[in-house]
Amino acid sequence: MRCFSAVLVCLLLSAPLLGQKEKREPLTEAQIEQIREAGIDPDERVYLYTKFLNEHADVIKGLTNRAKSAARARRLDEELQDFSALMDELGSNLDVYSDRHADIRKSLKQLTEATPRWLGNLRALAGEPEFDLARKEAIESGEDLADQAKRLLTEQTDYFNLHKDEKGQDRAEPK
Numbered sequence: 001m002r003c004f005s006a007v008l009v010c011l012l013l014s015a016p017l018l019g020q021k022e023k024r025e026p027l028t029e030a031q032i033e034q035i036r037e038a039g040i041d042p043d044e045r046v047y048l049y050t051k052f053l054n055e056h057a058d059v060i061k062g063l064t065n066r067a068k069s070a071a072r073a074r075r076l077d078e079e080l081q082d083f084s085a086l087m088d089e090l091g092s093n094l095d096v097y098s099d100r101h102a103d104i105r106k107s108l109k110q111l112t113e114a115t116p117r118w119l120g121n122l123r124a125l126a127g128e129p130e131f132d133l134a135r136k137e138a139i140e141s142g143e144d145l146a147d148q149a150k151r152l153l154t155e156q157t158d159y160f161n162l163h164k165d166e167k168g169q170d171r172a173e174p175k
Contacts, residue, residue, distance in 0.1 A: 024078065024081065024082060024085075026052075026056070026081075026082035026083070026085045026086040026089075027052060027086070031048075031052055034048055035048055035049070042093075042097045042102040042104050042107075043102070043103070043104045043106055043107045044107075045093060045107075046090070046093070046094070046097070046104050046107035046108065046110075046111060047106075047107045047110065049086065049089070049090040049093065050090075050107065050110055050111045050114055052086060053083065053086055053087065053090070053114065053118065054114060056079060056082060056083045056086060057083070057114075057117070057118045057121055059079055060076065060079050060080065060083065060121060060122070060125070061121050063075055063076050063079065064076075064121070064124070064125050068128070070130070073128055073130035073131055074130065076125075076128075076130075076131045076134075076135075077130055077131035077134045080122075080131055080134035080135055080137070080138045081134050081137075081138075083118075083138050083141075084134070084137045084138045084140075084141040087138070087141040087142060087144075087145045088141055088145075090111075090145060091141075091144060091145050091148055094148055094149065094152055098152050098155070098156075101156075101159060101163075101166065103156065103160060103166070103167055104152075104156065105153060105156050105157065105160070108149055108152055108153040108156065109153065111145075111149045112146070112149045112150055112153055115142060115145060115146035115149060116146065118142050119139065119142045119143065119146065122135060122138050122139045122142060123139065
């Protein structure tokens with residue numbers, strides 16, 4: 001009984017430690033601060049996300065040409081996971097901006113031009129068991145983001161052609 005109690009106490013004390021496991025953050029503190037500062041400007045936020053995704057894509061492309069090693073595979077896996085998380089985060093932001101009819105056509109144009117390049121780099125990256133799942137998830141996230149950006153750009157173009165007085169707005173005001 002004493003042994004059981006000791007094991008139970010150890011398990012209860014170690015449970016909070018599991019929650020303290022370091023969670024990867026795809027952005028640096030400086031990048032997070034830039035996005036926070038641009039919080040009131042949807043177009044600028046989309047520009048920033050696109051810029052940061054371009055930087056991650058460049059890192060992934062740079063790692064592609066290195067000699068195969070365990071360290072390279074681990075780094076690619078991490079970068080691909082960060083890339084996917086960042087694309088998903090941008091997709092969530094696009095949903096919010098779409099709902100409030102924020103005029104983000106300028107940044108969407110840049111995003112729709114960048115996504116095919118990102119997807120091309122991801123597809124050109126030969127799959128290896130150490131990061132193949134992360135690569136597939138990044139491709140799926142990229143395809144979803146590309147589709148969402150194209151659809152949203154079309155919707156916004158149509159919307160602002162009908163509502164010319166709302167061009168350049170951060171959000172639609174209820175009538």
